[in-house]
Amino acid sequence: MSTPSAPDATLTVGDVADRVGLAPSAVRYYDERGLIRSVRTTGGQRRFGRDTIRRLAFISAAQQVGKTLDQIADALETLPDERTPTHDDWAAIATSWRPGLDEQIARLEALRDKLDGCIGCGCLSLERCALWNPDDAAATLGDGARWLLGESLSDVDATATATAVHDPSRS
Amino acid sequence: MSTPSAPDATLTVGDVADRVGLAPSAVRYYDERGLIRSVRTTGGQRRFGRDTIRRLAFISAAQQVGKTLDQIADALETLPDERTPTHDDWAAIATSWRPGLDEQIARLEALRDKLDGCIGCGCLSLERCALWNPDDAAATLGDGARWLLGESLSDVDATATATAVHDPSRS
DNA sequence: GTAAAACTTCAAGTGAACTTGAGGTCAAGG
DNA sequence: CCTTGACCTCAAGTTCACTTGAAGTTTTAC
Missing domain, CATH: 1.10.1660.10 (Multidrug-efflux Transporter Regulator; Chain: A; Domain 2)
Incomplete structure (x- = not known):
């Protein structure tokens, strides 16, 4: 055009x-x-x-x-x-995309490295894990620690405090 | 269900x-x-x-x-x-996905880290760069060195190495 | 017992990123 | 010049991952 x-x-x-x-x-x-x-x-x-x-x-x-x-x-x-x-023109794009790309890499690494650990025990806090952090969900759930994969608030509340590793999957 | x-x-x-x-x-x-x-x-x-x-x-x-x-x-x-x-059930998924996730990470890192370098100079070989390696394209183009971003075969031919192959892949 | 909230199915719609097909035109080789 | 392959536009179709709406049913809470 x-x-x-x-x-x-x-x-x-x-x-x-x-x-x-x-x-x-x-x-x-x-x-x-x-x-x-x-x-x-x-x-x-x-x-x-x-x-x-x-x-x-x-x-x-x-x-x-x-x-x-x-x-x-x-x-x-x-x-x-x-x-x-020029090189600089492209570099500007690289720079502006960097944070987003870093986040994506973090997510992937989390899924790659922590899948077994996190899902297996269901004990990973939302704030500490890059895997489970969709922007909107984080916004709506914004209070306290939520749990990545597995047990959710009520479950965690019910079983124990902070370091609870309620693990029904270890059968 | x-x-x-x-x-x-x-x-x-x-x-x-x-x-x-x-x-x-x-x-x-x-x-x-x-x-x-x-x-x-x-x-x-x-x-x-x-x-x-x-x-x-x-x-x-x-x-x-x-x-x-x-x-x-x-x-x-x-x-x-x-x-x-169990933990092991999930770990099996982590294992089977690992190669794919690694590749995705490599792509992202390439785009993040090499965007300016590669695109700026237009000199990166396909084989050496994780950024530009879609499976199907790699399959159809499989012969010789192709170039990542920027100058393509004919351009490269004109300027430097003579290892280029014009691919007659399309109809 | 009743009313509201949440659930049900089913059909159709959405948006992204193209692809496909029809019907026709352009450009390069012989 | 003429054929052939690649190009053109436009409309409609495709896949993915849902969402929306209609019309009706179930659960829960008072």
Whole structure:
């Protein structure tokens, strides 16, 4: 839809699709959504600049870690329109995404490392575990310690205090 | 729809929904999908055992790191039907998921740590970077070095190494 | 005993991210 | 020039994970 930053817009939809391993329909969709830029030939066909490959690779990578197209679009918005983005332009995105990515990594590590421990004993506090901390749930439940996996408040209350390891699963 | 492992199925949909911070409709949906188990009252209402909380917490945590309900269902299938799952039952899931979770972590770390470096210079090889390695793309492109973000084969050919292979993979 | 709150099923709707298909046009090789 | 493959638009379909609404039933609390 909009003009690509570089004047050398020579790549077709199929070209860029092949290079990043996407379907042509996906490339058109991204163009429509404004995540990438194209110019049109006199006949109305899309042509992309080489930096589109870079954008698409970024889009794919970001998608693979769970970013939505809206989030990706927001990030790409920060890149300059008129010139090919520099290292610093991309680095700015890396910086702004860092906290979110760190949190995701923490969640994954928690699920990976603590799954057996936490679920097995049902004793992990919400505040101490990155695994179970959906933003909205944390907001609505905000009082006192909740428990990650297994016994919930009433169960814990019923059995013992702080370090309670009520463990019915150890049969 | 099937019977819960514990005979003390006393929790209603609303109870479990509140405790894990889910909507009642989601709980019913999971029940319908077979991810959790319930018994019915004479009046036809669902009742859940306490271990359902544990399952739901697991489902939520797994979903947050991008697992689909099908994948989660598969994992939960490995848990015993007749008794409350033990530490070891859950640990088995942790073990089988480990490689996938490790890969996801690697991707995230790559996006976090290498975004500026990789994209800025456009010089990272596919084989050396965890960021850009979607399974299917890797499978279809399987030959030679492809490049992560930025300059693609032809660009690289023009500038440096001659190990590039133009892949004739598409129609 | 009754009223309200929570439950029930079932069908349809939502939004994200595309894909598919129809019907037609463009561009490059021979 | 002409064929062939890739491109175009637009509308509709798909999958996932639910949510919403309607119409009715059950439980609980007083």
